Amino acid sequence: MAKYAFFLGCVAPLRYPGIEKSTRVVFDKLGVELVDLTDASCCPAPGVIKAFSKLTWLAAAARNLALAEKMGLPIMTICNGCYGSLFEAAHELNNNADELAKVNEILAKVGMKYNGTTKVYHFAEVLANEVGVEKIKAAFTKPLAYKIAVFYGCHFLKPTDIKGLDDAEAPHILEDLVEATGCQAMPRKQPMLCCGSGGGLKAAFGDVTKEFTLTNLENMKASEAQFIVDVCPFCHLQFDTAQKELGFEIPVLHLAQLYGIAMGMTEEELGLALHKVPVKL
Amino acid sequence: MEFKSNPEFEQQLAALGGADAKLCFQCGTCTAGCPSGRRTSYKVRKLVRMAQLDMKDEIINSEELWMCSTCYTCVERCPRRVPIVDIIIALRNMAVAEGHIKPAHKKTATNLYQLGHTLAINDEIKATRAKLGLSEVPPTVMANEKAMADLKTILDAVKFDAIVKE
Numbered sequence: 001m002a003k004y005a006f007f008l009g010c011v012a013p014l015r016y017p018g019i020e021k022s023t024r025v026v027f028d029k030l031g032v033e034l035v036d037l038t039d040a041s042c043c044p045a046p047g048v049i050k051a052f053s054k055l056t057w058l059a060a061a062a063r064n065l066a067l068a069e070k071m072g073l074p075i076m077t078i079c080n081g082c083y084g085s086l087f088e089a090a091h092e093l094n095n096n097a098d099e100l101a102k103v104n105e106i107l108a109k110v111g112m113k114y115n116g117t118t119k120v121y122h123f124a125e126v127l128a129n130e131v132g133v134e135k136i137k138a139a140f141t142k143p144l145a146y147k148i149a150v151f152y153g154c155h156f157l158k159p160t161d162i163k164g165l166d167d168a169e170a171p172h173i174l175e176d177l178v179e180a181t182g183c184q185a186m187p188r189k190q191p192m193l194c195c196g197s198g199g200g201l202k203a204a205f206g207d208v209t210k211e212f213t214l215t216n217l218e219n220m221k222a223s224e225a226q227f228i229v230d231v232c233p234f235c236h237l238q239f240d241t242a243q244k245e246l247g248f249e250i251p252v253l254h255l256a257q258l259y260g261i262a263m264g265m266t267e268e269e270l271g272l273a274l275h276k277v278p279v280k281l
Numbered sequence: 282m283e284f285k286s287n288p289e290f291e292q293q294l295a296a297l298g299g300a301d302a303k304l305c306f307q308c309g310t311c312t313a314g315c316p317s318g319r320r321t322s323y324k325v326r327k328l329v330r331m332a333q334l335d336m337k338d339e340i341i342n343s344e345e346l347w348m349c350s351t352c353y354t355c356v357e358r359c360p361r362r363v364p365i366v367d368i369i370i371a372l373r374n375m376a377v378a379e380g381h382i383k384p385a386h387k388k389t390a391t392n393l394y395q396l397g398h399t400l401a402i403n404d405e406i407k408a409t410r411a412k413l414g415l416s417e418v419p420p421t422v423m424a425n426e427k428a429m430a431d432l433k434t435i436l437d438a439v440k441f442d443a444i445v446k447e
Contacts, residue, residue, distance in 0.1 A: 010398040013419035014406055021413040036420045039428035041397040047351055048389045048399075051373035052382075054297055056441040060393075063435055106438045110431040158353035161362070168357040192354075194316050199351035201317070203385035208348065211320045271413055274405075 002130050004076035004121065005068040006034035007086065010042050011233035012078055012254075018271015019233055022260035023078050023123065029139050029263055030131050035073060040064045043077075043085035046155075047200040050085070055102075061089030062103045066114035074119040076126055078256060080232035081198070083122040084155030090120050091162050122156050124231045124255060125165055128173050133180045140262040144181045148258075149225035149250070150174045151216075151239070153232040154194050168192070177255065178229055181262040188223035190215065195235040202238065210242055217248045227279075228252045240276050251279040287335035290375075294332065299371035302332040304361045311355035311365055323348035325355050325365060332368060341376035347383060377444060387445070394436055394445045397422030397429050 012019040027034050041060060042049075050057035064086060068075045077083040093100045094116040104113055127136060158168050166173045169192060175185040196202065196212025216239075220228060228250050230236045240252045253261075257270050261281060272279045294302065311325040312318050318325060323345040331340050340346060346369070355365045392399050398421070407417045422429040436442060 008419050008421060010400045013410075013415075013421070014398060014400045014402055017406060017410045017413055017415055020419075021415060038420050039422055039425050041422045041428075041432050042393050042399050044393055045389065045399050046370075048386045049393060051370050052377045052386070052390055052444055053439065053441060054370065054374055056436060056439045056444075059435050059439050060432065063432065106435055109438050110434050112431070154350075154352040159356050159364075159366075168353075194350050194352035194354075196316075196350055199349050200347060200383070200386050200389075201350040203389060204347050204383040205321070208317065208321055209350075212316055212350070269413065271409060274409060 001031055001033055002126070003033040003035065003073055004126070005037040005071050005073040007037045007040055007043075007064065007075050007077045007082055009077065009079045009082040009233065010045070011237055015237060016233055016254070016271060016274060018269075018274060019078060019236070019254040019256055022254065022256040022265065022270055025265055025269070026256050026259045026263060030136065032126065032131060034076065035071065037064070037068055037071070037075065040067055043082040045081060046085045046088070047081070047198050048203065051200060057085070058089055058092065058099065059103050059106045061086055062093060062107060062114045063112065065090055065093065065118040066107060066112050069115060069118045074121055076121050076123055078123045078254070079234060080122070080153040080155040081234050083120065087120040087163065090118055094118075122231070124156065124174060124177060127177055133176060136177070136180050136259075140181060141264045142262050144183050144262055146183045147186050147224055147226045148178050148183045149188060149220035149223055149228045150178055150185045150191070151195070151228055151230040151235055152192060153230065153235045154198060156231055174231065174255070178258065181258060183258070186223040186225045188225070189219045195238045197234050197238045209238065210246065213238055213242045214246050217243065217246060217250065220250055221248065225250060227258075229255055229258050231255050243277050249277055251275065251277050253279065284334060287337060290335045290337045293375060294368070294371055297371035297374050298364070299332065299368040301363055302329055302368050305329045305333065305363045306361060308360060310358050310360060314354045314358050316352060316354065317348050317350055321345070321348050325349070328372075329363065329365065329368060332372065337375070340372055341379055341381055346372055346376060382444070390441070391445050394433070394441060397432050
C-alpha cells in the first residue's frame with residue numbers, strides 16, 4: 001500500500017477544509033495511506049517568503065522536509081504552491097551538499113537534521129502515476145457528466161526541467177484525471193494562463209491579479225464550462241472569491257472535491273458551504 | 282548614461298542564484314509571453330538587461346520588480362534557458378535587504394513568524410473543521426507550541442525576525 005506524509009499547507013486547512021476532507025476520503029478509498037505530517041508549518045510560501053529571504057525559505061522548508069524524512073515517508077501536497085516550494089527546496093538541498101550543510105547548521109539549533117532524502121509529490125501526480133486512471137475509475141460510484149474548465153495553475157508542472165510531469169504548453173494529465181469521472185474537459189483559449197495570485201502579486205497588486213482572473217473567466221465562460229476544477233487551493237481561493245465582483249458565477253471545485261462527488265460524498269462532507277460561488281450539484 | 286560596473290552587485294546576484302542573467306541575449310521572448318507584462322508596465326527583458334548592466338538602485342527601487350506572478354511562462358520559452366524567476370527572486374532579496382518591503386507582503390511574513398502559517402484560523406473554520414470530522418485546529422505547528430517555538434528559533438537564526446519587525 002502506497003503511503004505518504006500528508007502536507008496540509010495554509011489555504012486548504014484554514015479556508016477550504018472541504019478540500020482537506022475530500023483528499024482524506026478519496027485517497028483512503030483508493031488505498032493510499034495518508035499520514036499527517038504533524039508539526040509542519042507553511043511550506044513556506046515562495047512568492048513572499050522566498051522573495052524576502054532565500055535562506056529563510058530554504059531553512060523553513062528544510063524543517064518540513066526533515067519531519068517527513070524522520071517518518072521515512074515521501075511528502076504529498078494538495079497545493080501547487082506547497083508543491084513548488086517543497087519540491088524546489090528538496091531539489092536544491094538533495095543535490096547540493098554545501099547548501100545542505102548550511103541549512104543543517106540552522107536546524108541543529110532545534111536538534112534537527114535533514115539528510116537530503118525526502119521526495120515531494122503533488123496529489124494529482126500520485127493519482128495519475130501511482131494509482132492510475134483505471135483503478136480510479138473502479139472506485140467511482142456516481143457517474144458524472146459536467147462540462148469542466150480544467151485549471152492547471154503554474155507550479156504543478158513548471159519549471160518542467162526539474163519536474164518533468166507533462167508538457168508546459170499542451171499538457172493532458174489533468175484532462176485525463178477529470179475525464180475519468182465521465183465529465184468533459186472543455187477546450188478553451190489560453191488554458192495555461194496564470195490565475196494571477198502568485199509571486200506576491202495578489203497581496204501587492206490585487207487589481208492586476210483580477211485582470212488575469214477576468215481573462216481566464218471570460219475564456220472559461222466561452223467554453224461553456226459548468227465548473228472550474230483546480231489542483232491548487234490558492235488558485236481556488238482566487239477564482240472563488242473574485243468572481244462576484246467580476247460578474248461571473250462559475251462554481252469552483254478542487255480536483256479532490258470532484259473525485260469526492262464521484263465517490264458519493266455529500267455536499268456537507270465536501271465543505272461546499274464555505275465556497276463563495278454557490279456550488280449546486 | 283554611462284555604464285558603471287558594480288562587481289559587488291554581480292557577486293550578490295550570483296550568490297542568490299541569479300548568475301545566469303548574463304546568458305540573456307535580449308530576444309524578448311520572455312516579455313512577449315508575460316501575462317503580467319501584457320497588463321502592466323513590467324517588462325521582463327528590460328529587468329534582466331538592467332541586471333546585466335548592474336543597475337542595482339534602479340532595480341531595487343522599481344515597482345515592476347514586484348509585478349511578476351512567478352508563472353514561469355518566460356522560463357519555459359526562453360531559448361537560452363535563463364532561470365528568469367530565480368533572477369527576479371534574487372533581485373527581490375536584495376531589495377528587501379535594503380528595506381523595500383510592501384506592507385501587504387510584510388503582513389504575510391509576519392503571519393508566518395507568529396502563526397507558522399500565512400493565514401490565521403477563525404471560529405467559522407474551526408466549526409466547519411469539527412463538523413467535517415477534522416481536528417478543530419490543523420495538526421501543524423498551530424497545534425503544537427513546541428513545534429512553533431522550534432520554527433521561531435529557525436526563523437530567528439536566519440534573522441527573519443529583523444525583516445518582520447523593521
